[in-house]
Amino acid sequence: MKLPLIDIVPRMRRMISHPEAMTPALLTSAVAGLVEGLALAALLPAISSLAADEAWWGLTTPGWLVVFAVLALVSVALNFVKDQRNYRVAMDFLRSIHRLVGDQVSRQPLGWFARPLAGRLSRMVSSELMTTGEIFAHMIGPLVSRIVTATVVIVAAWFWSPWLGLVLTLAVPVFLVITLCSTALARKGGRIHEPDEEELADRIVEYAQCQGALRSCGHSEDFAPLTAALDNAVASKKKSLWIETLGLLLSGAVTQGVIVALIAVTGTLAVDGTLEPVPALAFIGLALQFTSTLSAITEGAMGLETRRPLLDSIDGVLTAEPLAEPDTPARLTAPGSVELRGVTFGYTPDAPVVRDLSFEVPTGSMVALVGPSGSGKTTVEKLISRFHDVDSGEVFVGGVPVTRQTTEQLMAQLSMVFQDVYLFDDTLEANIAVGREGASTAEIRHAAELAGVTEIAARLPEGWATQVGEGGKALSGGERQRVAIARALVKQAPVVLLDEATSALDVENEAHIVASVEQLRKDATLLVVAHRLDTIAKADSIVLLTADGQIEAQGTHEELLAAEGTYTRFWNHLHHAQGWTLVDR
Incomplete structure (x- = not known):
C-alpha cells in the first residue's frame, strides 16, 4: 500500500510543461511548514517564560514576543510565495494537459478510438480537469507543509521533554495506520463508483448523438440504457460515499482517542511533578494543535485518493503505447500498390x-x-x-x-x-x-x-x-x-x-x-x-x-x-x- 505522495508527485511531474517548477514549490511549502512548526514549538518556552517571569532558552517574554512577530511575518510571506508557486504549477498543469492529451491521442492507432472513449475523454478535459488541478494547488503543497510542521513539533518536544517527545512520536504510527486505512477505503470507494460514472458519461454522449433514431422509435424520453446507467451511477456513488464516510469516521474516532491519551499522559506527568502546571497546560494546547495537524494530513491524503482515479484516467491516456513506427520514411518500391x-x-x-x-x-x-x-x-x-x-x-x-x-x-x-x-x-x-x-x-x-x-x-x-x-x-x-x-x-x-x-x-x-x-x-x-x-x-x-x-x-x-x-x-x-x-x- 503506497502513501499518496509517493507516486502522485512523479506522475504530475510528467503532466506539466515546466516540471522544474515543482521542486521550488515543494521546497517553499516545506519551509513554510518549518516556520509554522517553529512557531508552535516556541509556545512552550514562551509560556514558561511568561509564567515564571524569567528567561527560557535565553529569552524573556518580550524576546519571545519578538520571535513570534518575526515568525508571523516570515510565515505570511512564505505562505504567499508558496500559494503563488503552487498555483503556478497547477495552472501549468491545466494549460499543458490539453496539449499532452491531444498530442498523445493524435499518435494512437485509429483502432484505439473504437473503444468507448468519448465520455471519458470529454470528462477528462472538462469537468474533471479542474478537480485534478486542485491536487497541486490545494493538496500537495499543504500536505508537505503539515508533514514538516508535525516533524518540527516532535523534534522540539524531544528537546523540551523526552517523555513528551516520546508521546508525540508514538502518535505518528497511529496516524500513519489511520492514513493508510482511510486512503484504502477512499481508493475502494473510487473503484466502486468510477466505472459506473464513465459508463454514464458514455450513455449521455450516445443519447445526445442518437436523438434521431430514438425519437423515430418513441424512446427519446425513456432511453433504457441511459436510465440504467444513471441508476447504477447513483447506487454506486451512495455505496462509495458510505465507504469513504467510514474512513472519515475512523480517522475522527482515532484522532479523539489520541487527544485523550495525550491529555492523560500530560496530566500524569504534571501530577507526579515531572512537568510544571503551566508548561503542562501549554503542552496540552500544543498537543491539540499537533493532533489537528496530523488529522489534516489524513484528510489531505484521503482527498488525494478521491482524485487518484481522475489522475489514473489522464495517466492511462498519456502512457498508452502508440503503434511502433520508424523515425524516417521508407523508400517505396511499388508506389500505388x-x-x-x-x-x-x-x-x-x-x-x-x-x-x-x-x-x-x-x-x-x-x-x-x-x-x-x-x-x-x-x-x-x-x-x-x-x-x-x-x-x-x-x-x-x-x-x-x-x-x-x-x-x-x-x-x-x-x-x-x-x-x-x-x-x-x-x-x-x-x-x-x-x-x-x-x-x-x-x-x-x-x-x-x-x-x-x-x-x-x-x-x-x-x-x-x-x-x-x-x-x-x-x-x-x-x-x-x-x-x-x-x-x-x-x-x-x-x-x-x-x-x-x-x-x-x-x-x-x-x-x-x-x-x-x-x-x-x-x-x-x-x-x-x-x-x-x-x-x-x-x-x-x-x-x-x-x-x-x-x-x-x-x-x-x-x-x-x-x-x-x-x-x-x-x-x-x-x-x-x-x-x-x-x-x-
Whole structure:
C-alpha cells in the first residue's frame, strides 16, 4: 500500500510543461511548514517564560514576543510565495494537459478510438480537469507543509521533554495506520463508483448523438440504457460515499482517542511533578494543535485518493503505447500498390475476423471485395490503413510493409472513404479542403463538381460558406459521402479505400457516387468494398470472402461466374434483388 505522495508527485511531474517548477514549490511549502512548526514549538518556552517571569532558552517574554512577530511575518510571506508557486504549477498543469492529451491521442492507432472513449475523454478535459488541478494547488503543497510542521513539533518536544517527545512520536504510527486505512477505503470507494460514472458519461454522449433514431422509435424520453446507467451511477456513488464516510469516521474516532491519551499522559506527568502546571497546560494546547495537524494530513491524503482515479484516467491516456513506427520514411518500391500476405487478425485474441488472406491490388487497378456481412471486408481496409496491426502476416502499401512506414508517409498514400463519414462543424468548402492542405479554390471546386457536391452547395442557404454542423448533421448520409469522395479527389492519393455502401442511398446520390468512383479509378488504385452490380462487374479483380474471413475465390467477374460456385449464387442473388420494383395495385 503506497502513501499518496509517493507516486502522485512523479506522475504530475510528467503532466506539466515546466516540471522544474515543482521542486521550488515543494521546497517553499516545506519551509513554510518549518516556520509554522517553529512557531508552535516556541509556545512552550514562551509560556514558561511568561509564567515564571524569567528567561527560557535565553529569552524573556518580550524576546519571545519578538520571535513570534518575526515568525508571523516570515510565515505570511512564505505562505504567499508558496500559494503563488503552487498555483503556478497547477495552472501549468491545466494549460499543458490539453496539449499532452491531444498530442498523445493524435499518435494512437485509429483502432484505439473504437473503444468507448468519448465520455471519458470529454470528462477528462472538462469537468474533471479542474478537480485534478486542485491536487497541486490545494493538496500537495499543504500536505508537505503539515508533514514538516508535525516533524518540527516532535523534534522540539524531544528537546523540551523526552517523555513528551516520546508521546508525540508514538502518535505518528497511529496516524500513519489511520492514513493508510482511510486512503484504502477512499481508493475502494473510487473503484466502486468510477466505472459506473464513465459508463454514464458514455450513455449521455450516445443519447445526445442518437436523438434521431430514438425519437423515430418513441424512446427519446425513456432511453433504457441511459436510465440504467444513471441508476447504477447513483447506487454506486451512495455505496462509495458510505465507504469513504467510514474512513472519515475512523480517522475522527482515532484522532479523539489520541487527544485523550495525550491529555492523560500530560496530566500524569504534571501530577507526579515531572512537568510544571503551566508548561503542562501549554503542552496540552500544543498537543491539540499537533493532533489537528496530523488529522489534516489524513484528510489531505484521503482527498488525494478521491482524485487518484481522475489522475489514473489522464495517466492511462498519456502512457498508452502508440503503434511502433520508424523515425524516417521508407523508400517505396511499388508506389500505388497494395498487398496482403498471409494476414490473420481478430479484434479479440481467440476470435479471428480474417484468416490467412493473401491478395494483391496492382498499381492503377481496381479490386472489389465481396462477401457476406461479417466476412471482414471493412476490417481489411482498416488493416491497410493500420487501424490495427495484424496478428500474423504482413500488409504492404507502396511495396513496403506498413509497419516500416511512418504514419505520415502511410496516410499520404491513402484516401479513406468509409461508411461512417465524419464532417467537421465548418463550412462545406472547408470540409472538402481538409483533404489536402494548400489546395486551391479551383481544385476544390473541380473535385466538388466531379463528386456532385456543387449542386448541394447550390441549394444550401449560404452556398459553399454554409456550416454543415457537427458531424455533418445538416447533410444527408449520401451527401456526406459525396463530400468525403470530394476530399479523396482533392487529396489525389495514389490509393483509395472505398466502402461503397450504396444500398441505403437514393438514386441521385448513388449516381454521383458511381460517377466519382469512375473518376477516382482514372487516377488512383482502388480497393472497394463493393455492393453494386456495376462496380463488381467493372473491377479488374474480385476477391470473394467467406463468412469466416477466408478467401474462397479470386478472379475477374467472368472467371468467377464461369466457376459456377458461391460467387455465381451471390451474383444471381444481387441481380434479382436489384430488379425488385414497387407496383401500384
